[in-house]
Amino acid sequence: MTTLESLYGQAVLLFAALVLFVSFVMLAQSRVTTLVNLFALQGLLLALTTALVAVMQNSPHLLVSASLTLGLKVILIPLLLHWLILRMGLHRTTDEVNRPLQLLLGAASLVVFSYWITLPVVQLSALETRNIIAASTATLLLGMLLMISHRQALSHVVGFMAMENALFFSAVVATHGMPLVVELGVAFDVMVAAVIFGVFFFQIRESIDSLDVDRLSRLTETEESES
Amino acid sequence: MIALYLLLLIPLIGMPLLGLAGHKPWAPRLNNWLNAATLATSLALAVIVLRTGTLISDDKYWLVDAFNVYLIVLTALVGLTTGIFSGPYMAHEEAIGRLNPRRLRLYYSMYQGFMLAMYLILVTNNMGILWVAMEGATLATVLLVSLYRTPESVEAAWKYFILCGVGIAQALFGTILLYFAAAQVLGAGEEALEWTTLYTHAAEFDPTVLKIAFVFLLVGYGTKVGLVPMHSWLPDAHSEGPTPMSAILSGLLLNDALYAIVRSKMIVTQAVPGHLPGFLMMGFGLLSFLVAVLFLHRQRDIKRLFSYSSIEHMGTMTFAFGIGTPAATFAALMHMTTHSLTKSAIFVTVGHAAQIAGTQRMDKIRGLIATQPQVGWGLLVGTLAIAGFPPFGVFVSEFLVLVATMESYPWLTLALLLGLAIAFGGLFHHIQPIVFGQRPEGQTPVRANMMPVFVHLALVLLLGLTIPGVLADWFDEAAQLISGGMPQ
Amino acid sequence: MTWLVNLLQVILFVAAAPLLAGWIKKLKCWSQNRMAPSILQPYRDLFKLLRKETVVAENASWIFHTAPYVIFAVAVLAAAIVPLVAVAVPSARMADIIVLVGFFALARFFQALAGLDIGTAFGGMGSSREMTVASLAEPAMLMAVFTLAVSMSTTNLAAAIETLLHEPVTIRPSFVFAGLALALVAVAETGRIPVDNPATHLELTMIHEAMILEYSGHHLTLIEWAAQIRMMIYAVLLANIFFPWGLAETLTPAALGWGVVAVTAKLVALTVVLVLAEAVLAKMRLFRAPHFLGFAYLLGLLGMLTHVILEVG
Numbered sequence A: 001m002t003t004l005e006s007l008y009g010q011a012v013l014l015f016a017a018l019v020l021f022v023s024f025v026m027l028a029q030s031r032v033t034t035l036v037n038l039f040a041l042q043g044l045l046l047a048l049t050t051a052l053v054a055v056m057q058n059s060p061h062l063l064v065s066a067s068l069t070l071g072l073k074v075i076l077i078p079l080l081l082h083w084l085i086l087r088m089g090l091h092r093t094t095d096e097v098n099r100p101l102q103l104l105l106g107a108a109s110l111v112v113f114s115y116w117i118t119l120p121v122v123q124l125s126a127l128e129t130r131n132i133i134a135a136s137t138a139t140l141l142l143g144m145l146l147m148i149s150h151r152q153a154l155s156h157v158v159g160f161m162a163m164e165n166a167l168f169f170s171a172v173v174a175t176h177g178m179p180l181v182v183e184l185g186v187a188f189d190v191m192v193a194a195v196i197f198g199v200f201f202f203q204i205r206e207s208i209d210s211l212d213v214d215r216l217s218r219l220t221e222t223e224e225s226e227s
Numbered sequence B: 001m002i003a004l005y006l007l008l009l010i011p012l013i014g015m016p017l018l019g020l021a022g023h024k025p026w027a028p029r030l031n032n033w034l035n036a037a038t039l040a041t042s043l044a045l046a047v048i049v050l051r052t053g054t055l056i057s058d059d060k061y062w063l064v065d066a067f068n069v070y071l072i073v074l075t076a077l078v079g080l081t082t083g084i085f086s087g088p089y090m091a092h093e094e095a096i097g098r099l100n101p102r103r104l105r106l107y108y109s110m111y112q113g114f115m116l117a118m119y120l121i122l123v124t125n126n127m128g129i130l131w132v133a134m135e136g137a138t139l140a141t142v143l144l145v146s147l148y149r150t151p152e153s154v155e156a157a158w159k160y161f162i163l164c165g166v167g168i169a170q171a172l173f174g175t176i177l178l179y180f181a182a183a184q185v186l187g188a189g190e191e192a193l194e195w196t197t198l199y200t201h202a203a204e205f206d207p208t209v210l211k212i213a214f215v216f217l218l219v220g221y222g223t224k225v226g227l228v229p230m231h232s233w234l235p236d237a238h239s240e241g242p243t244p245m246s247a248i249l250s251g252l253l254l255n256d257a258l259y260a261i262v263r264s265k266m267i268v269t270q271a272v273p274g275h276l277p278g279f280l281m282m283g284f285g286l287l288s289f290l291v292a293v294l295f296l297h298r299q300r301d302i303k304r305l306f307s308y309s310s311i312e313h314m315g316t317m318t319f320a321f322g323i324g325t326p327a328a329t330f331a332a333l334m335h336m337t338t339h340s341l342t343k344s345a346i347f348v349t350v351g352h353a354a355q356i357a358g359t360q361r362m363d364k365i366r367g368l369i370a371t372q373p374q375v376g377w378g379l380l381v382g383t384l385a386i387a388g389f390p391p392f393g394v395f396v397s398e399f400l401v402l403v404a405t406m407e408s409y410p411w412l413t414l415a416l417l418l419g420l421a422i423a424f425g426g427l428f429h430h431i432q433p434i435v436f437g438q439r440p441e442g443q444t445p446v447r448a449n450m451m452p453v454f455v456h457l458a459l460v461l462l463l464g465l466t467i468p469g470v471l472a473d474w475f476d477e478a479a480q481l482i483s484g485g486m487p488q
Numbered sequence C: 001m002t003w004l005v006n007l008l009q010v011i012l013f014v015a016a017a018p019l020l021a022g023w024i025k026k027l028k029c030w031s032q033n034r035m036a037p038s039i040l041q042p043y044r045d046l047f048k049l050l051r052k053e054t055v056v057a058e059n060a061s062w063i064f065h066t067a068p069y070v071i072f073a074v075a076v077l078a079a080a081i082v083p084l085v086a087v088a089v090p091s092a093r094m095a096d097i098i099v100l101v102g103f104f105a106l107a108r109f110f111q112a113l114a115g116l117d118i119g120t121a122f123g124g125m126g127s128s129r130e131m132t133v134a135s136l137a138e139p140a141m142l143m144a145v146f147t148l149a150v151s152m153s154t155t156n157l158a159a160a161i162e163t164l165l166h167e168p169v170t171i172r173p174s175f176v177f178a179g180l181a182l183a184l185v186a187v188a189e190t191g192r193i194p195v196d197n198p199a200t201h202l203e204l205t206m207i208h209e210a211m212i213l214e215y216s217g218h219h220l221t222l223i224e225w226a227a228q229i230r231m232m233i234y235a236v237l238l239a240n241i242f243f244p245w246g247l248a249e250t251l252t253p254a255a256l257g258w259g260v261v262a263v264t265a266k267l268v269a270l271t272v273v274l275v276l277a278e279a280v281l282a283k284m285r286l287f288r289a290p291h292f293l294g295f296a297y298l299l300g301l302l303g304m305l306t307h308v309i310l311e312v313g
Helices: A007-028 A032-057 A060-088 A100-117 A119-124 A128-149 A153-175 A180-208 B002-021 B027-052 B066-095 B101-123 B127-145 B151-186 B195-204 B207-225 B233-240 B243-271 B276-296 B302-323 B326-357 B373-387 B393-408 B410-435 B451-465 B469-483 C002-031 C041-051 C062-081 C090-094 C097-117 C121-152 C157-166 C173-189 C217-242 C253-280 C286-311
Strands: none
Touching: A007 A032, A007 A100, A007 A128, A007 A153, A007 C173, A007 C286, A032 A060, A032 A153, A060 A153, A060 A180, A100 A119, A100 A128, A100 C286, A119 A128, A119 B151, A119 B207, A128 A153, A128 B151, A128 C286, A153 A180, A153 B151, A180 B127, A180 B151, B002 B027, B002 B101, B027 B066, B027 B101, B027 B469, B066 B101, B066 B243, B066 B326, B066 B451, B066 B469, B101 B127, B101 B243, B127 B151, B127 B207, B127 B243, B151 B195, B151 B207, B151 B233, B151 B243, B195 B243, B207 B243, B207 B276, B207 B302, B233 B243, B233 B302, B243 B276, B243 B302, B243 B326, B243 B469, B276 B302, B276 B410, B302 B326, B302 B373, B302 B393, B302 B410, B326 B373, B326 B393, B326 B451, B326 B469, B373 B393, B373 B410, B373 B451, B393 B410, B393 B451, C002 C041, C002 C062, C002 C090, C002 C217, C002 C253, C041 C217, C062 C090, C062 C097, C062 C217, C090 C157, C097 C121, C097 C157, C097 C217, C121 C157, C121 C173, C121 C286, C157 C217, C173 C217, C173 C286, C217 C253
């Protein structure tokens, strides 16, 4: 039996589950263009969820956050990433994961882990969206897994942004949004981070002629033949 | 109040100014004047706080108390001296072709930006803005680490960005959980993120949620402090960036991140029974300390050597803050000061040494005293200071840490002593051939302003011989604020 | 009385299975702009096969002879478990969904053995491929139905559907995922694109067809019919578990009539979706089948997780 009987509540639950699902699909994805599109989809679902919660709870500042997410995570940052892909000719690179099935099952166990970790929070909360806290924490951990399992620098950026998505999601469902000034600050940081990432791609490209981050391995503790 | 706003306003104006004019020959002087103005403002602020007690702004956005005011002064001081050093240093780098005017502009404007972020971290009363400023500090410096555009520096900057980004995301999650726990009691809204309000009501918060929040905060901000095992970005970032960058990253940013952890600890310890936050900090601190002293020996690059020394000292400080007794807190606060001054001085000297020898590899740098006595002796004295030789201040603070450990956890003193001995051996093993010996062919002195180094080292010596009453009172007050008791 | 309705429902199920196959064929041809055979053509094919001579290899064992009967009998029994028109039938109440999965496993077991029986290369190849697909499809299917079972606190299909009918209409994320998982498993188990091409005549690309290459005559009738019944079972499962409205809860003629109309409509919609998917997708290479089914398993797992995390409490 669900705690939320109203249609809004069901829609929020469904969108939250879809956000988690999109994170899983991102993990198994090998094409960078699709990865960026999936990230935009995740942002869109997130913005919709926030808007629904805002309507349900009558909190207008959440609507501002929702539109901020929409503008930043669904439009601006994916556009920036797509521009980078075009500019650097990355649309043909693939980021094959070695063992997708094991990765996905590991991701499922991360979901269980995050459920366990957030149990005290869920039990304490009186909000209707409290069940979704575990899903948002899981999305955070899945974003981290995305960064760990992929080798292309672009996938790292998408993973980082997915983590920021998940953090925003956590804030919305656990506490109905952080104070607006904090949200604005975080959004500003994310925007600057995205721009700096873009600059970095050019620098990495210049120095090692590819964006495969595994090749950035000159600084190690062990002594190699060349300095 | 005005002093506070001025403190933030000066770097804010400096950023675009230097962004436009950073390549002009008078840019370093402008930078120095800006930093001097900030130092004066911070001293004024310190005097106000000393006279009238904790300063909280009316809208509860800003907080200046005994703990952060001396950190503000320290930040301003190190910022000024490093700025004075960086003027001729960067000019030399441009002359030998490692930099161009555009990068110089980026460097100077981000220098002010970084200072702004650090002041923001220190004076904000809002835990969320603290996070924003911390991330801002990372963003300001990340492009500076890769300033030289070599493959190694790009790699170091990328690692720095990604690792600190992931770490800081954990810290944001911890902040959200903290907000959640507070909102249960205080209601949603900005009040639930204000440190002062959180501090007074902390005992009412749910302990389990706070425990989880603290773990995330410790891991997150601990990444920025350089605690093992989240430290792997630190040696790379501090060694590949330009030397002034290494100096202020090592000397200042690590302190601010530790400040954030201690502020969080102050809230969490009131609600969580037992000593879990303290034990966690002690564990991470001790681990960092031991791993760093062992890694010291393997280093080939002189800046990496001192970066590991930074990790070692930050580990000691975290450990001391973790113990939590007033004596340990006093020791940790003093260690923050002495380490900051000494490490920035060392990095300045190392920068000049690298310039003289043309490389950062330790087996290629030789005969510094013979080449340029100021640099050579500065490096030797600095290393003595950082290794904990009496009568320097680092010796005193480390001694105080040992005393505090003996009072509370006597069997850990052995580990600390062992580590200190290993660090001592490692540092001297590497530095001795560098400073002594014959001057190699073709090695010429460089234009160097060693005044900042000597000022820092003199201050550290002073602190070692006698702690001025003002400073001791400061530390006492801060220790009382943090640990709830007066140190003896 | 209820037993009579039950018997009629099973007969309807078994008799309508070739009709569904013919309808799917028709839809596929329309989607490819071809002339379609009559919708009754499968009946004619089955009847034709009945009259043909049954040729059996010399070294065939009793397994080869009995497998078609076992497979067909099991298919009919499985059809008795799944509510087609009415929910409250005794045979549906007697056995639960795990028995259904067990029935499928039994049929598959005999089919694979029969493929291996004569010792031809293609038969063995088909059997091994079928087992590969099945070993991954079965957990996925079980995971999907467990989600349903945990939500409704029972593994009995009839009871679960009845509970579902009495609740207000809610969109559950766990059902969305479980439904997707079941759809993927259905595609794999019935040998449709993208796992297996039912219209292929190239033995090396066959999975299901390769096992039955040696069968002829009335044996083949039984096997083909059983395959069509299986297709219908999966379709009815998908339609009636996730969209149960229209099922007759009482056994009055009006309710039963509505039930027939509802299930027909649902099956038509489902087959349209199936054919569209087949038109858009290409057949995967065999080594990708585990990835496909792993994804189905993951969806089932996700459904279970979202149920526990999002919908409880």
